Amino acid sequence: MTEKNISGEQYFTANPNAEHHYQNFDFDLLGHELHFTTDSGVFSKSTVDFGTRTMLDALEKTSIPIGKVLDLGTGYGPVGITVAKAYQRHVDMVDVNERALDLARKNAQQNGVAQQVNIFNSDVYASISDKYALILVNPPIRAGKQVVTTMLQEAANYLQDGGKLIAVLQKKQGAPSAQKNMSLAFGNAQVIHKNKGYYILESTYGTNTDI
Numbered sequence: 001m002t003e004k005n006i007s008g009e010q011y012f013t014a015n016p017n018a019e020h021h022y023q024n025f026d027f028d029l030l031g032h033e034l035h036f037t038t039d040s041g042v043f044s045k046s047t048v049d050f051g052t053r054t055m056l057d058a059l060e061k062t063s064i065p066i067g068k069v070l071d072l073g074t075g076y077g078p079v080g081i082t083v084a085k086a087y088q089r090h091v092d093m094v095d096v097n098e099r100a101l102d103l104a105r106k107n108a109q110q111n112g113v114a115q116q117v118n119i120f121n122s123d124v125y126a127s128i129s130d131k132y133a134l135i136l137v138n139p140p141i142r143a144g145k146q147v148v149t150t151m152l153q154e155a156a157n158y159l160q161d162g163g164k165l166i167a168v169l170q171k172k173q174g175a176p177s178a179q180k181n182m183s184l185a186f187g188n189a190q191v192i193h194k195n196k197g198y199y200i201l202e203s204t205y206g207t208n209t210d211i
């Protein structure tokens, strides 16, 4: 996705040209006090997004298969960094926004997980060739339905057997239709947690859940 595809300055712009306005804040996620630097031109720059927090909290309510994790649409990195820290996993963190990727690298460094993460540009799955135990996504609703649907439906191609896709969406921003799309791609999709209109959806790839 390139800047010419969109009008105005959006958080999913490849190279935001908004004047820098760095912010620093601490946030407790899954029992870890983390320090984040954010900037203008990235998603939820003032604090960790409520949907993101709700998705991370939901990880404690489900089982997480062993293996590598993909943080799809990482932004400044709160999801991947928290999972690397709390679950001692290797995490690939991808985005199309170069400013967000630079912040994610800085944040991985300042939270001591730089050795556990690999941060790179990928337009949805375009630069992904691995298979993961877990794909986590707080999808970019403003990037449009096609991007969101691709993120959810094509996840099945990038999961190892028994791997999970976990996504957060607001009910009013299409959680029920996202659940249908996930169900079509995986044959299963459950709401594992709900909080203030945010749904945490989970699909498991290639399991024998219906046997």
Ligand SMILES: C[S@@+](CC[C@H](N)C(=O)[O-])C[C@H]1O[C@@H](n2cnc3c(N)ncnc32)[C@H](O)[C@@H]1O
Residues within 6 Å of the ligand: 001, 011, 012, 013, 043, 044, 049, 052, 072, 073, 074, 075, 076, 077, 078, 079, 094, 095, 096, 097, 100, 122, 123, 124, 125, 138, 139, 140, 141, 143, 147
């Ligand atoms: C809702 S934000 C979530 C950011 C971060 N995970 C968080 O929880 O704060 C969605 C992210 O998806 C990224 N994004 C938008 N379009 C994308 C695409 N085609 N491929 C990969 N990432 C994309 C945006 O730049 C943004 O950082």
